[in-house]
Amino acid sequence: MPVKIPRAVLLFPLVLCSFLFPDSCSCAFTITNNCPYTIWPGTLAGAGTPQLASTGFRLDSGFSMRIPSVPGWSGRIWARTGCTFDESGNGTCQTGDCGGRLECNGMGATPPASLFEVTLGTGDVKDYYDVSLVDGYNLPLVAAPVGVHGACNATGCVSDINMGCPKELQLVGDDGGEGGVVACKSACEAFGLDQYCCGGEFANPTTCQPSFYSTIFKRACPRAYSYAFDDGTSIFTCKADDYAIIFCPTANGIKTPDEAQAASMIPNPSNGETMKLVSSSNILQPLPLLFLLLILYLTLCA
Numbered sequence: 143m144p145v146k147i148p149r150a151v152l153l154f155p156l157v158l159c160s161f162l163f164p165d166s167c168s169c170a171f172t173i174t175n176n177c178p179y180t181i182w183p184g185t186l187a188g189a190g191t192p193q194l195a196s197t198g199f200r201l202d203s204g205f206s207m208r209i210p211s212v213p214g215w216s217g218r219i220w221a222r223t224g225c226t227f228d229e230s231g232n233g234t235c236q237t238g239d240c241g242g243r244l245e246c247n248g249m250g251a252t253p254p255a256s257l258f259e260v261t262l263g264t265g266d267v268k269d270y271y272d273v274s275l276v277d278g279y280n281l282p283l284v285a286a287p288v289g290v291h292g293a294c295n296a297t298g299c300v301s302d303i304n305m306g307c308p309k310e311l312q313l314v315g316d317d318g319g320e321g322g323v324v325a326c327k328s329a330c331e332a333f334g335l336d337q338y339c340c341g342g343e344f345a346n347p348t349t350c351q352p353s354f355y356s357t358i359f360k361r362a363c364p365r366a367y368s369y370a371f372d373d374g375t376s377i378f379t380c381k382a383d384d385y386a387i388i389f390c391p392t393a394n395g396i397k398t399p400d401e402a403q404a405a406s407m408i409p410n411p412s413n414g415e416t417m418k419l420v421s422s423s424n425i426l427q428p429l430p431l432l433f434l435l436l437i438l439y440l441t442l443c444a
Contacts, residue, residue: 169210169211169262169382170209170384170385171194171208171211171387172207173207173387174388174389175204175205175221175390176204176389176390177390178390179203180200180203181221181223182198182200182201182223182225182227182235182238182244183199183219183389184220184246185198185219186219186240186246186248186251187215187217187248188218188261190216193248194210194211194215195210198243211262213262213263213264214263214264215260216262218250218251218274219260220257221238221256222235222255223236223238223280223281224236224324231243236324237252237280237313237325238252240252251277253277253327254277254278255279255280256274256275256278256281256283256299257273258272258285259272259273266381269287269379270377270379271285271287271379271380272377274376275299275328275363275367275368276330276369277331278326278327278328279299279303280304280325281390282299282302282391283298284297284298284299284387284388284391285385285387286386287384287386288386289382289384290380290382291381292381294380295380297366299366301363304322304323307326311326311328311332311355312327326359328359328369329353338369340369347371352368
Protein backbone atom coordinates (compact mmCIF):
# COMPACT_ATOMS: atom_id res chain seq x y z
CA MET A 143 0.00 0.00 0.00
CA PRO A 144 1.42 3.44 -0.91
CA VAL A 145 3.02 5.20 2.04
CA LYS A 146 3.00 9.00 2.02
CA ILE A 147 5.88 10.52 3.97
CA PRO A 148 5.59 14.23 4.83
CA ARG A 149 7.92 16.38 2.75
CA ALA A 150 9.32 18.16 5.81
CA VAL A 151 10.29 14.87 7.45
CA LEU A 152 12.17 13.71 4.36
CA LEU A 153 13.98 16.98 3.74
CA PHE A 154 14.92 17.91 7.32
CA PRO A 155 17.95 15.54 7.64
CA LEU A 156 19.33 16.69 4.28
CA VAL A 157 18.88 20.37 5.13
CA LEU A 158 20.44 19.91 8.57
CA CYS A 159 23.36 17.99 7.07
CA SER A 160 23.89 20.67 4.44
CA PHE A 161 24.26 23.36 7.10
CA LEU A 162 26.37 21.41 9.56
CA PHE A 163 28.54 19.32 7.21
CA PRO A 164 28.43 20.91 3.75
CA ASP A 165 31.41 18.99 2.36
CA SER A 166 30.44 15.56 3.66
CA CYS A 167 26.79 15.34 2.64
CA SER A 168 26.11 12.85 -0.09
CA CYS A 169 24.34 13.75 -3.28
CA ALA A 170 21.89 11.50 -5.06
CA PHE A 171 20.68 10.34 -8.44
CA THR A 172 16.94 10.50 -9.10
CA ILE A 173 16.03 8.13 -11.93
CA THR A 174 12.62 8.62 -13.56
CA ASN A 175 10.89 6.29 -16.00
CA ASN A 176 8.80 8.37 -18.38
CA CYS A 177 8.61 5.52 -20.90
CA PRO A 178 5.19 3.91 -21.44
CA TYR A 179 6.60 0.58 -20.25
CA THR A 180 8.74 -0.86 -17.46
CA ILE A 181 12.52 -0.43 -17.50
CA TRP A 182 15.21 -1.93 -15.29
CA PRO A 183 17.93 0.66 -14.51
CA GLY A 184 21.43 -0.53 -13.76
CA THR A 185 24.37 1.18 -12.07
CA LEU A 186 28.10 0.50 -12.18
CA ALA A 187 30.76 2.17 -10.04
CA GLY A 188 34.13 3.08 -11.50
CA ALA A 189 37.40 1.71 -10.17
CA GLY A 190 38.12 2.78 -6.60
CA THR A 191 34.58 3.88 -5.75
CA PRO A 192 31.89 1.84 -3.97
CA GLN A 193 28.85 0.43 -5.70
CA LEU A 194 25.65 2.37 -5.08
CA ALA A 195 23.02 1.08 -2.64
CA SER A 196 21.20 -0.52 -5.57
CA THR A 197 22.95 -1.76 -8.70
CA GLY A 198 19.81 -2.85 -10.52
CA PHE A 199 16.06 -2.67 -10.01
CA ARG A 200 12.67 -2.60 -11.69
CA LEU A 201 11.14 0.81 -12.37
CA ASP A 202 7.57 0.91 -13.65
CA SER A 203 6.27 3.64 -15.95
CA GLY A 204 5.70 6.95 -14.16
CA PHE A 205 7.85 6.10 -11.14
CA SER A 206 11.09 7.58 -9.82
CA MET A 207 13.87 6.06 -7.76
CA ARG A 208 16.30 8.11 -5.66
CA ILE A 209 19.70 6.52 -4.99
CA PRO A 210 22.08 8.24 -2.56
CA SER A 211 25.74 8.61 -3.45
CA VAL A 212 28.89 10.05 -1.91
CA PRO A 213 31.35 12.78 -2.95
CA GLY A 214 34.00 11.41 -5.28
CA TRP A 215 31.75 8.68 -6.69
CA SER A 216 32.35 7.79 -10.31
CA GLY A 217 30.34 5.49 -12.52
CA ARG A 218 27.53 5.07 -15.01
CA ILE A 219 23.77 4.58 -15.02
CA TRP A 220 21.65 3.10 -17.81
CA ALA A 221 18.29 1.43 -18.40
CA ARG A 222 17.60 -2.14 -19.48
CA THR A 223 14.55 -3.06 -21.53
CA GLY A 224 12.59 -6.21 -22.27
CA CYS A 225 13.69 -7.99 -19.10
CA THR A 226 12.35 -11.09 -17.39
CA PHE A 227 13.65 -12.19 -13.99
CA ASP A 228 12.72 -15.07 -11.71
CA GLU A 229 12.31 -14.84 -7.93
CA SER A 230 16.05 -15.30 -7.49
CA GLY A 231 16.84 -12.30 -9.70
CA ASN A 232 18.12 -14.40 -12.62
CA GLY A 233 16.96 -13.58 -16.12
CA THR A 234 17.70 -11.77 -19.35
CA CYS A 235 17.12 -8.38 -20.96
CA GLN A 236 16.77 -7.49 -24.63
CA THR A 237 18.99 -4.41 -24.16
CA GLY A 238 21.50 -3.28 -21.54
CA ASP A 239 21.79 -6.69 -19.85
CA CYS A 240 24.36 -7.01 -17.06
CA GLY A 241 25.22 -10.67 -16.72
CA GLY A 242 21.63 -11.90 -16.53
CA ARG A 243 21.00 -10.54 -13.05
CA LEU A 244 18.50 -8.04 -11.64
CA GLU A 245 21.26 -6.54 -9.47
CA CYS A 246 24.24 -5.84 -11.73
CA ASN A 247 26.76 -6.20 -8.85
CA GLY A 248 29.78 -4.81 -10.70
CA MET A 249 28.74 -5.89 -14.20
CA GLY A 250 28.40 -3.24 -16.90
CA ALA A 251 25.79 -2.91 -19.61
CA THR A 252 25.98 -5.16 -22.64
CA PRO A 253 26.03 -2.84 -25.69
CA PRO A 254 24.11 -1.21 -27.16
CA ALA A 255 22.97 1.01 -24.30
CA SER A 256 22.60 4.75 -23.72
CA LEU A 257 24.76 5.73 -20.73
CA PHE A 258 24.84 8.52 -18.17
CA GLU A 259 28.41 8.87 -16.90
CA VAL A 260 29.50 11.01 -13.97
CA THR A 261 32.41 11.73 -11.66
CA LEU A 262 31.34 13.64 -8.56
CA GLY A 263 33.75 16.18 -7.20
CA THR A 264 34.84 16.51 -3.58
CA GLY A 265 34.98 19.78 -1.67
CA ASP A 266 35.02 22.62 -4.20
CA VAL A 267 36.00 20.36 -7.12
CA LYS A 268 33.32 20.28 -9.81
CA ASP A 269 31.48 17.22 -11.11
CA TYR A 270 32.07 15.94 -14.64
CA TYR A 271 29.14 14.31 -16.43
CA ASP A 272 27.97 13.27 -19.89
CA VAL A 273 25.54 11.12 -21.82
CA SER A 274 27.37 8.64 -24.02
CA LEU A 275 26.28 6.76 -27.13
CA VAL A 276 29.78 5.36 -27.67
CA ASP A 277 28.40 1.92 -26.71
CA GLY A 278 25.32 2.43 -28.87
CA TYR A 279 21.77 3.54 -28.07
CA ASN A 280 18.70 1.90 -26.62
CA LEU A 281 16.62 4.66 -25.01
CA PRO A 282 16.39 8.45 -25.06
CA LEU A 283 17.40 10.12 -21.81
CA VAL A 284 18.04 13.52 -20.28
CA ALA A 285 20.38 14.18 -17.35
CA ALA A 286 20.16 17.46 -15.44
CA PRO A 287 21.89 18.73 -12.30
CA VAL A 288 19.54 19.78 -9.49
CA GLY A 289 20.37 22.09 -6.59
CA VAL A 290 23.22 23.58 -8.57
CA HIS A 291 25.88 26.02 -7.43
CA GLY A 292 26.52 28.26 -10.42
CA ALA A 293 25.60 27.87 -14.08
CA CYS A 294 25.06 24.28 -15.20
CA ASN A 295 23.67 22.55 -18.26
CA ALA A 296 21.39 19.63 -18.86
CA THR A 297 22.53 17.10 -21.42
CA GLY A 298 21.18 14.01 -23.07
CA CYS A 299 19.66 12.49 -26.17
CA VAL A 300 15.94 13.06 -26.70
CA SER A 301 15.78 11.68 -30.25
CA ASP A 302 14.55 8.17 -31.03
CA ILE A 303 17.62 6.93 -32.89
CA ASN A 304 16.10 3.46 -33.21
CA MET A 305 13.65 4.83 -35.78
CA GLY A 306 16.45 5.97 -38.10
CA CYS A 307 19.08 3.38 -37.25
CA PRO A 308 20.93 2.00 -40.32
CA LYS A 309 20.02 -1.60 -41.00
CA GLU A 310 23.59 -2.80 -40.38
CA LEU A 311 23.48 -1.33 -36.85
CA GLN A 312 20.00 -2.46 -35.88
CA LEU A 313 19.33 -4.74 -32.93
CA VAL A 314 15.94 -6.31 -33.54
CA GLY A 315 13.80 -7.69 -30.72
CA ASP A 316 14.11 -11.41 -30.09
CA ASP A 317 10.36 -11.88 -30.54
CA GLY A 318 10.69 -12.69 -34.20
CA GLY A 319 10.98 -9.06 -35.22
CA GLU A 320 7.48 -8.17 -34.08
CA GLY A 321 8.88 -5.63 -31.62
CA GLY A 322 10.98 -3.96 -34.30
CA VAL A 323 14.31 -2.27 -33.61
CA VAL A 324 15.01 -2.22 -29.86
CA ALA A 325 18.48 -0.66 -30.00
CA CYS A 326 21.06 0.80 -32.37
CA LYS A 327 24.61 -0.55 -32.21
CA SER A 328 27.72 1.56 -32.46
CA ALA A 329 29.89 0.96 -35.53
CA CYS A 330 32.55 -0.40 -33.16
CA GLU A 331 30.13 -3.01 -31.81
CA ALA A 332 28.80 -3.86 -35.27
CA PHE A 333 32.10 -4.16 -37.16
CA GLY A 334 34.84 -4.37 -34.52
CA LEU A 335 37.30 -2.28 -36.55
CA ASP A 336 39.96 -0.09 -34.93
CA GLN A 337 38.91 2.91 -37.00
CA TYR A 338 35.49 2.77 -35.36
CA CYS A 339 36.68 1.64 -31.93
CA CYS A 340 39.55 4.15 -31.71
CA GLY A 341 41.99 1.32 -31.08
CA GLY A 342 45.43 0.37 -32.42
CA GLU A 343 46.83 3.09 -34.67
CA PHE A 344 43.57 5.00 -34.22
CA ALA A 345 43.89 5.24 -30.43
CA ASN A 346 44.32 9.02 -30.35
CA PRO A 347 42.16 12.03 -31.29
CA THR A 348 44.30 12.85 -34.31
CA THR A 349 43.78 9.56 -36.13
CA CYS A 350 40.36 8.62 -34.73
CA GLN A 351 37.93 10.99 -36.40
CA PRO A 352 34.13 11.02 -36.61
CA SER A 353 32.85 8.33 -38.95
CA PHE A 354 29.78 8.18 -41.15
CA TYR A 355 28.03 6.21 -38.42
CA SER A 356 29.07 8.35 -35.45
CA THR A 357 27.86 11.40 -37.38
CA ILE A 358 24.37 9.87 -37.50
CA PHE A 359 24.37 9.71 -33.69
CA LYS A 360 25.83 13.22 -33.37
CA ARG A 361 23.29 14.83 -35.66
CA ALA A 362 20.47 13.22 -33.74
CA CYS A 363 21.93 14.07 -30.32
CA PRO A 364 24.45 16.95 -30.51
CA ARG A 365 25.23 16.99 -26.77
CA ALA A 366 25.91 13.27 -26.40
CA TYR A 367 29.22 11.45 -26.99
CA SER A 368 29.12 9.84 -30.43
CA TYR A 369 32.63 8.33 -30.42
CA ALA A 370 35.52 8.01 -27.97
CA PHE A 371 37.18 11.39 -28.57
CA ASP A 372 34.02 13.47 -28.88
CA ASP A 373 34.94 15.52 -25.79
CA GLY A 374 34.58 19.07 -27.05
CA THR A 375 30.77 19.21 -27.20
CA SER A 376 29.84 16.33 -24.92
CA ILE A 377 31.34 16.65 -21.44
CA PHE A 378 29.94 19.07 -18.87
CA THR A 379 30.97 20.36 -15.46
CA CYS A 380 28.88 21.45 -12.52
CA LYS A 381 28.62 21.43 -8.75
CA ALA A 382 25.25 19.95 -7.91
CA ASP A 383 23.46 18.27 -5.01
CA ASP A 384 21.49 15.84 -7.16
CA TYR A 385 21.23 14.63 -10.73
CA ALA A 386 17.87 13.91 -12.35
CA ILE A 387 18.07 11.19 -15.00
CA ILE A 388 14.89 10.83 -17.06
CA PHE A 389 14.38 8.03 -19.55
CA CYS A 390 12.00 8.75 -22.47
CA PRO A 391 11.82 12.43 -21.45
CA THR A 392 9.46 13.43 -24.27
CA ALA A 393 7.25 10.33 -24.34
CA ASN A 394 4.39 12.20 -22.65
CA GLY A 395 5.91 15.66 -22.72
CA ILE A 396 8.84 16.38 -20.42
CA LYS A 397 8.07 15.00 -17.00
CA THR A 398 10.05 16.14 -13.99
CA PRO A 399 10.55 13.78 -11.03
CA ASP A 400 8.03 15.68 -8.89
CA GLU A 401 5.35 14.93 -11.51
CA ALA A 402 6.07 11.22 -11.30
CA GLN A 403 5.35 8.93 -8.40
CA ALA A 404 8.43 8.82 -6.22
CA ALA A 405 9.72 5.37 -5.36
CA SER A 406 12.37 4.90 -2.68
CA MET A 407 14.34 1.73 -2.12
CA ILE A 408 15.56 0.81 1.36
CA PRO A 409 17.23 -2.36 2.63
CA ASN A 410 15.21 -4.67 4.83
CA PRO A 411 17.42 -5.13 7.91
CA SER A 412 16.00 -8.56 8.65
CA ASN A 413 16.91 -10.33 5.44
CA GLY A 414 18.78 -7.89 3.22
CA GLU A 415 16.02 -7.86 0.59
CA THR A 416 14.79 -4.65 -0.94
CA MET A 417 11.55 -3.06 0.18
CA LYS A 418 9.72 -0.47 -1.88
CA LEU A 419 8.06 2.58 -0.38
CA VAL A 420 5.92 4.55 -2.78
CA SER A 421 4.93 8.14 -2.22
CA SER A 422 2.95 10.59 -4.30
CA SER A 423 4.40 13.57 -2.45
CA ASN A 424 6.68 15.75 -4.53
CA ILE A 425 9.75 15.25 -2.38
CA LEU A 426 12.31 15.90 -5.10
CA GLN A 427 11.93 19.69 -5.40
CA PRO A 428 13.72 20.20 -8.76
CA LEU A 429 12.12 23.54 -9.73
CA PRO A 430 15.11 24.63 -11.88
CA LEU A 431 14.97 21.29 -13.72
CA LEU A 432 11.98 22.32 -15.83
CA PHE A 433 13.93 25.26 -17.25
CA LEU A 434 16.92 23.05 -18.05
CA LEU A 435 14.85 20.36 -19.71
CA LEU A 436 12.82 22.81 -21.77
CA ILE A 437 15.99 24.51 -22.99
CA LEU A 438 17.53 21.14 -23.85
CA TYR A 439 14.37 20.00 -25.62
CA LEU A 440 14.13 23.16 -27.71
CA THR A 441 17.86 23.04 -28.51
CA LEU A 442 18.02 19.41 -29.58
CA CYS A 443 14.69 19.19 -31.34
CA ALA A 444 14.95 22.46 -33.25
